[in-house]
Amino acid sequence: MKRIQPLCATVMLLLLTLVAPAQQPAQKPKIVVGMMVDQMRWDYLYRYADRYGNGGFKRLLREGFTCEQTYINYAPTVTACGHTSVYTGSSPAVHGIVDNDWYSRELQRSVYCTEDSTAVTIGAEGKAGNMSPRNLLVSTVTDELRLATNFKSKVVGVAIKDRASILPAGHTANAAFWYDGKSGNFISSSYYMKALPEWAQRFNAQQLPVKYLAKGWETRYPINSYVQSDTDNKDYEKSFGHENAPVFPHTFTGREKSAIRTTPYGNTLTFAFAKAAIEGYGLGAGKETDFLAVSFSSPDAVGHQFGPNSIEEEDLYLRLDKELEEFFTYLDKRFGKGNYLYFITADHGVSQSPGFLEEHRLPTGLLDADVVLKDINAAIATQFGVEKGVVALSAYQLYLNRPAFAARKIPLQPVIELVIEKLKAIPGIADAVSLPDLGAAALQEPLRTMLINGYNKQRGGDVILLMQPGWKDGGRSGATHGLWYPYDAHIPLVWMGWGIKPGKTYRTTGMTDIAPTVAALLNIQVPSGNIGHVVWELFK
DSSP states (O other): OTTHHHHHHHHHHHHHHHHHHHHSOOSSOSEEEEEEETTOOTTHHHHTGGGOOTTTHHHHHHHSEEETTEEOOSSOOOHHHHHHHHHHSOOHHHHOOOSSEEEETTTTEEEETTBOTTOOEESSSSSTTOBOSTTOOSOOHHHHHHHHTTTOSOEEEEOSSHHHHHHHHOTTOSEEEEEETTTTEEEEETTTOSSOOHHHHHHHHTOHHHHHHTTOBOOSSOGGGOTTSOOSOOTTSOOOTTOSSSOSSBOOTTOHHHHGGGSTHHHHHHHHHHHHHHHHHTTTOSSSOEEEEEEEOHHHHHHHHHOTTSHHHHHHHHHHHHHHHHHHHHHHHHHOTTSEEEEEEOSOOOOOOHHHHHHTTOSOEEEOHHHHHHHHHHHHHHHHOOTTOEEEEETTEEEEOHHHHHHTTOOHHHHHHHHHHHHHTSTTEEEEEEGGGGGGOOOOTTHHHHHHHHOOTTTOOSEEEEEOTTEEESOSSSOOOOSSSHHHHEEOEEEEETTOOSEEEOSOEEGGGHHHHHHHHHTOOOOTTOOOOOOGGGGO
16 A cells, blocks of 8 residues: 555646646636626616526626726716727827717817718718727727737727727727618728628628517516516606607517617627627637627617616616626637636716606706807807807817907906806806816816816817706706716726636726726736726736
8 A cells, every 4th residue: 555655646746737737827818808888887787686697797796806886087978988988098188089079179060079081981871981080099908909919919899889889999900890770781981991891791681680670679578577667658768759658569660770779689789790790800719819899889779768767778688688698608618718808897877867856856957058058158249249159068068169259359268257157057057167277176076087087178168067966958858978976977897707806896996997907917008098097906
């Protein structure tokens, strides 16, 4: 027996030596999947948790690392700014994407965040593809990945919204695709390619939007089981234009191509195209780490129309949970569990519908921006003799007609003071501040810093108005976002997969911390305009 023991020990040591390399984590992930859910408030991780399955959101919370107190650290809280800030680690003050649209003093008109007159549509007729990231002033973490690997890493953006695909994918992406409701196709731009890849053409030829919505939209489960939602027919929900009331079941005969973005099937379509893009480009199959930036735009459309307390919203998230589970299974099989890095976050949250708040005796009210603009211009005309003294109102910022005041040799300061005085007298407006003077403004934190981070001197306005919490610009039905309050600014952030140990932190983290954390995990440079910090708890 004494002779056998050393032999056994030797054999065991040899076996451990052989097994050990297989237990070591890969030096880098095969692919990073950055997922953004448009209008996903932080509490949606938990609100419907008793009905989530074990493989979707619950798997994320079980296997992943959750940053429970992640906030947007600028205002306004809108789609273009959110997608850009996540991938640049920067804020509108630096990266220049100050809203979905903003007023250009140079062009004297509104500019769309990704418009590009030098680009043409690829994959359909019309101007829906006349887009590019050229208005973005800094690099993205996806750009930095391409630079770090001498452009061997592949980067692809996918979303229904053009801005939600283009801005995360960055300047150097291999491709970005978005959905054209007129043709029913995923399309792109000549900025990226001369023609759609064959795999994308085959995908579009399936006409999936028509197939998905041919059966209409009914609740996945019996409608009386949706206890986390309001009753089905509320007067503060918006109906589809062809329906008499905002109630289930919803039918879409003849409207499938354009209507899909306002149903859960928009998510289904996006998942399907994301998988097709992974396979079409062979993402994750090379020596370098690739990156898929995918955004789900339908939750935003459904939330705007029906509000966060609707059965439609609950049904959408129950379906999204199931599809997320299926997507994780797909990633596990294709790349191997632990061989891909995944994170999920949102571009912004959402407020309650004013009608809902009113019904439950919570503070709310309505503001009409057009009326505000008309009244301010009337006051300016009376006091200074300048017609249309404010030429635009965007991202709650008022743009003064500087050339008109300069022509009359009228200093801007007294005009700004008048505008602020008039704004403060309007019900629903909590405050108004001169944008060039934000640094000295008597504002509490984090509001002052959020406004400074959201103000770009070249593209911003002259005065910003601050609405009261719970108030909405527009009608009492539906819901919106854009303000600095937590319901718009508190977003989910969960990491899972390669290099991630289960856990959570309640330390306050920012949307701009995501890009530098990805960069640290991949050992690459942070984006050129980065102001964020690494979520160091991931590395403990």
